[in-house]
Amino acid sequence: MKNFKVNIIKSVVVFSVISLCSFIRISDNKGYAIGDTVSDFRLKSVEGKMVSMSENRASKGYIIIFTCNHCPFSRAYEGRIIALDKKYANQGYPVLAINPNDPSAYEEDSFENMKAVAKSKGYSFNYMQDENQDVARAFGATRTPSAYIVKREGDRFTMQYIGAIDDNSQDANGVTKHYIEDALNNLLSGKPVVTNFTKTVGCAIKWKGV
Amino acid sequence: MRFRLVVFFFLIFFSSCHKGFSQSKIDVIKFEDLQKIMNQPNDTTLIVHFWATWCKPCVEELPIFEKISQEYLQKKVKVLFISMDFPKDVATKVPSFLKSTNINSNVLLLDEPDYNSWIDVIDKDWSGTIPATLILNTNMRKRKFYEGPVKAMSFLEDLKTMLPSSVEN
Numbered sequence: 001m002k003n004f005k006v007n008i009i010k011s012v013v014v015f016s017v018i019s020l021c022s023f024i025r026i027s028d029n030k031g032y033a034i035g036d037t038v039s040d041f042r043l044k045s046v047e048g049k050m051v052s053m054s055e056n057r058a059s060k061g062y063i064i065i066f067t068c069n070h071c072p073f074s075r076a077y078e079g080r081i082i083a084l085d086k087k088y089a090n091q092g093y094p095v096l097a098i099n100p101n102d103p104s105a106y107e108e109d110s111f112e113n114m115k116a117v118a119k120s121k122g123y124s125f126n127y128m129q130d131e132n133q134d135v136a137r138a139f140g141a142t143r144t145p146s147a148y149i150v151k152r153e154g155d156r157f158t159m160q161y162i163g164a165i166d167d168n169s170q171d172a173n174g175v176t177k178h179y180i181e182d183a184l185n186n187l188l189s190g191k192p193v194v195t196n197f198t199k200t201v202g203c204a205i206k207w208k209g210v
Numbered sequence: 211m212r213f214r215l216v217v218f219f220f221l222i223f224f225s226s227c228h229k230g231f232s233q234s235k236i237d238v239i240k241f242e243d244l245q246k247i248m249n250q251p252n253d254t255t256l257i258v259h260f261w262a263t264w265c266k267p268c269v270e271e272l273p274i275f276e277k278i279s280q281e282y283l284q285k286k287v288k289v290l291f292i293s294m295d296f297p298k299d300v301a302t303k304v305p306s307f308l309k310s311t312n313i314n315s316n317v318l319l320l321d322e323p324d325y326n327s328w329i330d331v332i333d334k335d336w337s338g339t340i341p342a343t344l345i346l347n348t349n350m351r352k353r354k355f356y357e358g359p360v361k362a363m364s365f366l367e368d369l370k371t372m373l374p375s376s377v378e379n
Contacts, residue, residue: 164325167325169323171323199336201325203264
């Protein structure tokens, strides 16, 4: 009888550990939440150099945007991303643009074509390829464009905003809520971000081997 | 008489070339309109399917919903194809896509670019990624939501549990 009880307790413990593990895995898939520490990354930019968050000591943080060449939503935002970098890079929040797509699924998203787009549009910011798609996974990005703001706090970076760039992907003139700008203005005036999470539609990231 | 016969055969020949008539005029709706359709007390089971011509996984999946739309017509199931394409493509890119892929179901284009204002109304668990699909039966108070492409077999199983009770499975 005692053995039976011990067995039950054992199974309960094993079961709880298993369910806890699967729970942790599920939350991992969702990526960073607001306030989380964001791991640094090193990705190759269209200029051929490796770029990380920590190396630019002057920055107060970054606007990190997962974007690409082929997606109509990303294309609709090209000009607005350039404008964000122009406005906020010299205030300490430059743009880091990351293309997470498997280029074998979309030829337009190849590294060569990224270089071509960056050149023709005159990108003032780093446009990088997430070749292993590890960065997009860590962020929990599922579509392009997906925007994030991270803030430097000593030696680490923390997540401050996750979501859309603004509330009108189709028409820059029709924007009424400037989510990224509002969040940055909050941060630059030393306040917490008021709207720190929004949802949007975009092109699903094409994962390798799926 | 012979001439008439020739014309007749010609007509039959050409009409057999067409598998159906895809939609050339697509209505643009606002979220309010979609909500009205969704909230109407109804015996019919609604499948609200969000897709776009620029979305590769959606395009690959669309024939499944076209097939369901045809096959379940008699079983009181209506598929609403909600295109998330930009309104500027409503008269060009979208109808030519429907024509080239033989999609004959009725398509509506949802023009509501402030996605954050309505994604949660469709489902709290929806991140915004498409394709996305909602099965809804207001009379039975049942709903089920899917983000990403559906698995055809299990989707049909789910659908069967949500058919109006007046319909024999």
